[in-house]
Amino acid sequence: MASYYPHPFDPLSPEEIQKAASIVKPCFAGQDPNFRFITLKEPPKQHMIAFLDRQGNGFTAEAARPARQARVQVVASPAPKEAPQLFELIVDLDEQSVVKLENLKGKHSYIDSSYMGEVEKACLADERVRAEIRTLQLPAQAVVCVEAWAYATDGMNDMTERITMCWFYMRLTSNPDANYYAYPLDICAEVDEKLRVVKVYRLPSSSTERIHNEARPFDRSKIHPATDSEYHPSLRSEYRQTTKPYQVVQPEGPSFQADGNSITWEKWSLHVGFNYREGLTLHDVRYDGRSLFYRLSLAEMFVPYGDPRSPYQRKAAFDLGNDGAGINANNLQLGCDCLGTIKYFDGWHNTRAGEPLKMPNVICCHEQDDGILWKHTNFRTKNAVVTRSRILVLQTIITVSNYEYIFAFHFGQDASIRYEVRATGILSTAPIAVGETVPYGTVVAPGVLAPYHQHLFCLRIDPAIDGHANSLLVEESRALPVGDPDVHNPLGVGYVTSKKIVDDEQGLDLDFTTNRTFKIVNEKVVNPITGTPVGFKIVPFYSQMLLSHPASHHARRSEYGQHAIWVTRHDDEEFFPAGRHTMQSAGGDGIASAIERRRRDPVVDTSVRNEDIVVWHTFGSTHNPRIEDWPVMPAEKMVVGLKPFNFFGGNPGLDVAVSTQEQNRSVEVGDGIGRACNRCN
Amino acid sequence: MASYYPHPFDPLSPEEIQKAASIVKPCFAGQDPNFRFITLKEPPKQHMIAFLDRQGNGFTAEAARPARQARVQVVASPAPKEAPQLFELIVDLDEQSVVKLENLKGKHSYIDSSYMGEVEKACLADERVRAEIRTLQLPAQAVVCVEAWAYATDGMNDMTERITMCWFYMRLTSNPDANYYAYPLDICAEVDEKLRVVKVYRLPSSSTERIHNEARPFDRSKIHPATDSEYHPSLRSEYRQTTKPYQVVQPEGPSFQADGNSITWEKWSLHVGFNYREGLTLHDVRYDGRSLFYRLSLAEMFVPYGDPRSPYQRKAAFDLGNDGAGINANNLQLGCDCLGTIKYFDGWHNTRAGEPLKMPNVICCHEQDDGILWKHTNFRTKNAVVTRSRILVLQTIITVSNYEYIFAFHFGQDASIRYEVRATGILSTAPIAVGETVPYGTVVAPGVLAPYHQHLFCLRIDPAIDGHANSLLVEESRALPVGDPDVHNPLGVGYVTSKKIVDDEQGLDLDFTTNRTFKIVNEKVVNPITGTPVGFKIVPFYSQMLLSHPASHHARRSEYGQHAIWVTRHDDEEFFPAGRHTMQSAGGDGIASAIERRRRDPVVDTSVRNEDIVVWHTFGSTHNPRIEDWPVMPAEKMVVGLKPFNFFGGNPGLDVAVSTQEQNRSVEVGDGIGRACNRCN
Known part of the structure; x- marks a missing residue:
């Protein structure tokens, strides 16, 4: 490994994550440190500019590299009875030393799905919560789910302790892929840092109602057919059969x-x-x-x-x-998240214990045809020249509870960049009484409010x-x-x-x-x-x-x-x-x-x-949701x-080769074979 | 033909164009009518609504069809010495009669490339124009081109006669596909309805100069390398070789x-x-x-x-x-203007004499992959469901002198429509003295102003x-x-x-x-x-x-x-x-x-x-042009x-089948073969 020098912008390798953790652990001996993240601390820009200039000049000797550092956050309890605290450390991986250690008093780390799972479990095990659920008199097959959300500060609560909001839903099938957002329940609970339920109450069901504690059964008229609210194939049977296959073939491989x-x-x-x-x-x-x-x-x-x-x-x-x-970030799949000839990049995170954790296929890199890049027909000669636009796509997709976001950078042959965000996934829903409406949300199913x-x-x-x-x-x-x-x-x-x-x-x-x-x-x-x-x-x-x-x-x-x-x-x-x-x-x-x-x-x-x-x-x-955003x-x-x-001397895509049917092999409907373009062939 | 009933929205068939012309001709006997257009007069909406309702009910008998009518415009000179006038006729094709005939006094018809050619020819044959060109002392190989433009009314001229503006350019090669917009000349001429040059003058060359008649030679320092201004392959030699082929394969044909x-x-x-x-x-x-x-x-x-x-x-x-x-509209070409499995539609126009004129491939219809339509991953089960978005594209491309416009309607599986316009082609340029700038244009080459x-x-x-x-x-x-x-x-x-x-x-x-x-x-x-x-x-x-x-x-x-x-x-x-x-x-x-x-x-x-x-x-x-828009x-x-x-009962694309690698056959870089998606296969 001695001869391996990562590029200064490279994320930390699994070995570096491990090394950083081993440097940090002695600082928290006996405190069971929970490693929240171990990530690259990017070098100071001034160092990087010097490095990139040298790299441009072909000089890449080890001595020229900026220091390789990690930024680490750890949750630990310095004293056994104290609340856990958040610490940030800067670790020099070359020097194998902790450069900085800071107690981030009053700050909290992000939440992840394993924590959300712990909160759900704790919440459902709580006697007050269980009593409240019983008052709902849910159908026998109901399975209650708890969605844990980071608490948004609202000035009503000055606690520095971390609080988690618990929103309740149910599914009416044993299938764990059922869309529980279709059945928001009117219970809410708050859970503290030690996973204790500190509050349980009932949500308003109309524009005039407020938080209350009235025990009310779940309204059976909210139950609707699965076809209206399920998206998972295991819960759906009918699909349109009309969409014929569409494949992207790159016989000579990708251009990148x-x-x-x-x-x-x-x-x-x-x-x-x-x-x-x-x-x-x-x-x-x-x-x-x-x-x-x-x-x-x-x-x-x-x-x-x-x-x-x-x-x-x-x-x-x-x-x-x-x-x-x-x-x-999602583990991207060939043929589903990406079409054509794809290169995937893995990511690395870390476990609670500081071990490297592989996140496969978090980024995909591929090309797309993007229609016509430029065209001109000389109206005197009738001669047309067309180039097609090829773009390079770097894409990542994330799931944040109910929502999905698809983030992609598109690079063009004309030196343009597009940053495209697609929002998809499921609306975060709230309960509403059947027949009620509110001016800050759309009713997308009986009893289901999709708030603005x-x-x-x-x-x-x-x-x-x-x-x-x-x-x-x-x-x-x-x-x-x-x-x-x-x-x-x-x-x-x-x-x-x-x-x-x-x-x-x-x-x-x-x-x-x-x-x-x-x-x-x-x-x-x-x-x-x-x-x-x-x-x-x-x-x-x-x-x-x-x-x-x-x-x-x-x-x-x-x-x-x-x-x-x-x-x-x-x-x-x-x-x-x-x-x-x-x-x-x-x-x-x-x-x-x-x-x-x-x-x-x-x-x-x-x-x-x-x-x-x-x-x-x-x-x-x-x-402001529309019903077409549902389910x-x-x-x-x-x-x-x-x-x-006015950056270049002219159209940067001027030298893109003219499009030809010989390369593109399109097919005309009617004759079944690719009729040659009379200009190109 | 007796059994052929066109759909009321169908454009006129060649037979109908011919029929309309034959009905119109007697109205202009001896006047050499110039048929500007013979086109469908769409039925009154009330008639069409009734028809579409009946069609929806499966009733398509001939009696139910709205009258089939043509709208025709003709330029003719009722009296031999009078200026030509524009007439509009409505022709009933079923009744074989002229329903309406109107003299559109003071109105003018559109201009087309054959007229623009006539204007150029007349202009270049004019002695005053030739004299003015001589004062430019152009290089020996120069070929002067005249770009005819419809005259924009400006309140400075109340003539009802049609005037055409002539903008002058040159090319420095015998190649007729050379980009003459790279050499705007500072001459301007105006041509009247009878193709007579009525004015010749010199264009301003700076922000303070105005129209003048000073004879000035063409500034040789405006001559620049062809690589900076030519786009046609016959005038370029170097292309990037890096773009590898990218083909769209639809093994079962299109879905439309x-x-x-x-x-x-x-x-x-x-x-x-x-x-x-x-x-x-x-x-x-x-x-x-x-x-x-x-x-x-x-x-x-x-x-x-x-x-x-x-x-x-x-x-x-x-x-x-x-x-x-x-x-x-351009004659669209397989593999150049359109990629994949394409259906083309021809259009029909008419000659000056009223004969049908075929315009091949003016519309293309094809499908495109449009990335992800919807996705959700259940964070509890980690199960992801992805559908890809297929769109139907109806595209037409037009050339209007220097510019190209690509117009496309995109239909989505989620019941959305997108109307996409792409502007491409060549900037309309004007002359400017070397070293001068103006605040309402960009200098894109020496002596070449691309006005805002x-x-x-x-x-x-x-x-x-x-x-x-x-x-x-x-x-x-x-x-x-x-x-x-x-x-x-x-x-x-x-x-x-x-x-x-x-x-x-x-x-x-x-x-x-x-x-x-x-x-x-x-x-x-x-x-x-x-x-x-x-x-x-x-x-x-x-x-x-x-x-x-x-x-x-x-x-x-x-x-x-x-x-x-x-x-x-x-x-x-x-x-x-x-x-x-x-x-x-x-x-x-x-x-x-x-x-x-x-x-x-x-x-x-x-x-x-x-x-x-x-x-x-x-x-x-x-x-406001940038140099990257040039040439x-x-x-x-x-x-x-x-x-x-809130039109449907939910996401209209909910029933689109889940994407599978089995159908999409993508390829992962590194292993060379399509690694199956572990979800689908």
């Missing part, structure tokens, strides 16, 4: 090459990362050797529910901070547009004035672009009515033809921002939800726009507070012009783009 | 069935239409037998340029009204949501107030939707900040589960509206560009939101004027609630969606 976590494809090069929290990350993204992005990642996702009735203000999930896109909610994603864009000194340019398209003697616009048709560089860290809003466009530019590198700074433009996904009141805990905890675009100075420790510790966070840890703190600090320079900046894009959906939701697509703007 | 122009696919049924102006149209679109849309079509496209200097206000093209999406411009499309949606009495609902998501004693929102997290039905014909704006959502609903049909009217929501494409001054001719001629959403009462003659005759139109013929006229008419009912309505969506792009533009995608909203 992977060397460890480094991928090259069609002039692109990039490095794939993966961690427990963000899941898929991309590093050192270049096109034709030119630097574009230092790092691209989904940084957070907030899902607040809009039902104002207690205790529903507690439903407001930070799906990255509270749950983790990495540890919830928002999904607010944040894409973190760490640019390196021809280098690391970048600026954010805000451009608008504005009509020239009419009647101004100093402006030539005699017929009222003229328009120009206004351009403004953002000087200081701040949040900004979208405005399609002015064609407001955000470009990340390198002011020091001017395109010799256009005479303008080289840049990439952000093609945003227009979305409503956070609806919760600015003074609400939701708003204070998810500051990035106030604006669609944020720009900050790069900070090696600033990856998360709602803060590193979102579990029961009280607010003030987010991007707006960080900017405000720095602005008030006379020593700190908050200028973002010609600096190493980070741009954050908040987007998502105000998801499982057709994927809802949201797409963000990054496109070169 | 076509019977004439009727297509059925995955519970969808629809009828394909085609005409010289709109190109592809869709009719009687149903899902699972339920009526959704009576007609879907692209109704207009306006492309105004933002350069305020004369004569550039004349560049403002109505690509449907002035040019025609039908007559400019807008593309404003209008999608006409004629809904039939469970019937023909529909309403437009405007919904917004709004935070509940805090501190209002009448509203329960103690923690400031609640939000609800506000709903408002639009009562009268009008234009409306988008607003993503309130999640403003437009739904077409049938208020009389209430979803039994949700308790709300059945509907489809419009997923708009957020775009800046027209930038030209409201008083400008551009604005008055393209009224639909003022608002993103319009709702009107259905009118059998109202298909075009900028009016039927856009060639040199003076304004006042558009959708806003039509609404205003009806509103002022005390006899006309302009209510649009529970009525037969039409909804129009204006969208597009403010296209041929990577396709720019714009997508509009139509999605069921």
Whole structure:
């Protein structure tokens, strides 16, 4: 192993995880440390820039490597009778030493499915809960399920202890794959850190009812046919038979090459990362050797529910901070999650004891045809030239309790990047009395309320547009004035672009009515033809921002939800726009507070012009469910783009070979064989 | 032929075109009629509704058919010395009679490539033009090209005669496929109806210069390497070799069935239409037998340029009204324009003499894989269920001089429709002095200005949501107030939707900040589960509206560009939101004027609630070119969606079969053979 040097962006190997754990364990001797994560602490950017520059020059000697470090969080009880506490350690793997050890007082770790299982078990074993369930007088075959959710701070409870909300459902079959969200029960319980049930109460059943303790039986009229609410094949019998097979064949294999976590494809090069929290990350993204992005990642996702009735203000999930896109990543399957010729990447996490835990196939890499890249027909000669667009897809899919998210980066031959999010899975449901409606939810089945909610994603864009000194340019398209003697616009048709560089860290809003466009530019590198700074433009996904009141805990905890675009100075420790510790966070840890703190600090320079900046894009959906999202939701697509703007000398896809039937072998309906294109063959 | 009854939505057959011409010809005896078009006059909607109802009941006897009529336009000169005039005729093909004959005084027909060729020829033969070209002292190998453009009315010229603008370019090679847009010349000419050059002048070369007549030679420093500006393979030698073949194989053939122009696919049924102006149209679109849309079509496209200097206000093209999406439709080629198993539809137009003219392969119909349709993993059992999304694509591609547009309707298994526009082709360029810049264009090569411009499309949606009495609902998501004693929102997290039905014909704006959502609903049909009217929501494409001054001719001629959403009462003659005759139109013929006229008419009912309505969506792009759009533009995608909203009883794609590797036969990189998915096989 001595000769193995991981790339500094490589996630920790199983050996490194083991090594980190062994370095950490002595710090918690006799305390049964629960290893929450052992993950790469990415090297400081300044070290990495130097490394990448050297690598570009072909110099990769060991001495040039930044220090290999791990970030580790452990839950342990220093004193046997004390509540468990969360610790963070930075471990130097080369030096085999603990560089830093911090007691994160008042902070809590994320929750995972094994913990959720423990909570369910404890909850169902509790006598008060059992008594409450008995009052429901459920059908004999009913199996009660408890869905554990991270508690969203609401100002009504100042406990620093971790509390878990328990939402109750049932299934009416012994089949464990039944969709229990179809039978929300009106019981709620709260469980503390020691897995003790601290509260049990009944949920409101109408817009006017509140939390209560009235024993009421389950209304039998809520029972509906399985065909209306089941999605699992073991519970369904009828499928449409009309969809004929569709296969993607790549007779010469894929066009990409992977060397460890480094991928090259069609002039692109990039490095794939993966961690427990963000899941898929991309590093050192270049096109034709030119630097574009230092790092691209989904940084957070907030899902607040809009039902104002207690205790529903507690439903407001930070799906990255509270749950983790990495540890919830699916094991992707050939022919199901991915079509064509696929390369999979495994991820590594760790067990409670600090042993490496393999997560197979958490990322897939494959190509897709994406229709026509460019076409022109000369109308004089009638000669057409067509190139088809091939894209490279890096995809990961996560399951967070009821919901699924499909995250994919698409790389284009025209040097564009798309980040596509698809939301699917099952709506998180709540009980409602038959016949009742509320103005903040949709009744999707008798007694089943799908409450309104928002999904607010944040894409973190760490640019390196021809280098690391970048600026954010805000451009608008504005009509020239009419009647101004100093402006030539005699017929009222003229328009120009206004351009403004953002000087200081701040949040900004979208405005399609002015064609407001955000470009990340390198002011020091001017395109010799256009005479303008080289840049990439952000093609945003227009979305409503956070609806919760600015003074609400939701708003204070998810500051990035106030604006669609944020720009900050790069900070090696600033990856998360709602803060590193979102579990029961009280607010003030987010991007707006960080900017405000720095602005008030006379020593700190908050200028973002010609600096190493980070741009954050908040987007998502105000998801007011429709019945068509039930019982499982057709994927809802949201797409963000990054496109070169006066960066190159022309269309980067100009040299893509013209499409031919000889290569593409399509088939015309009617003659059964591939009729040759009369242009190509 | 006696037994052949076309479907009432079928375009005219070649025999019907011939028949219509033969009925029309006697009206223009001795006048050498120039048949501009012979196209289906779609039956009045009331007749069609009755027909479709009868068809649904299995009753298709001849007697039940609406009258088969043609709409014909002819240019003819009633008196030998008079200017040619435009006539419109309605012809009853069953009765073999002319139902209506109208002299369209002051209106002009669209222009086509044969006319553009005539203009070029006349222009280049003109002595003044030749003299002006000589002053350019062009390189010996230069071949001058003239691009004829419809004249955009600007209020500076009140002639009712048709004028054509001639823009000059050159190529520096004998290869006729050379990209002459790379060499815009600073000459401009205007040609009249009789193909006489009426004006020749020189174009401005800087932001301060104006039209002039100074003889100046062509600046040799504008000459640049062919590799920077050529896209045609005959003029390029180097292609990337890295893109390996990618084939779509459908071993059992496509999943769709076509019977004439009727297509059925995955519970969808629809009828394909085609005409010289709109190109592809869709009719009687149903899902699972339920009526959704009576007609879907692209109704207009306006492309105004933002350069305020004369004569550039004349560049403002109505690509449907002035040019025609039908007559400019490409002959689509297997393996190039379309991948997989393809069915093509031919179109029929007519010659000048009224003979049928075949336009092969103007529409293609095929399936695509569209990633994951829905997925859920039960986190307790770890069992995942995935269905892949198959879409049906109906695509047409048009070339309008320099630009290409790819128009495609995508039908989903979840009963959603997407309308995707891709803009590609070549930027329309103008000359600029080397070293100069202007604030309303991008210099993409030495001496080559790509002026800013807008593309404003209008999608006409004629809904039939469970019937023909529909309403437009405007919904917004709004935070509940805090501190209002009448509203329960103690923690400031609640939000609800506000709903408002639009009562009268009008234009409306988008607003993503309130999640403003437009739904077409049938208020009389209430979803039994949700308790709300059945509907489809419009997923708009957020775009800046027209930038030209409201008083400008551009604005008055393209009224639909003022608002993103319009709702009107259905009118059998109202298909075009900028009016039927856009060639040199003076304004006042558009959708806003039509609404205003009806509103002022005390006899006309302009209510649009529970009525037969039409909804129009204006969208597009403010296209400020980037150098990456040169010399041929990577396709720019714009997508509009139509999605069921509380229309069905649940996810319409719930019965799509689960994906299996057995059917999809994907391949994993590394083992070379398809490793079976451990879930499916």
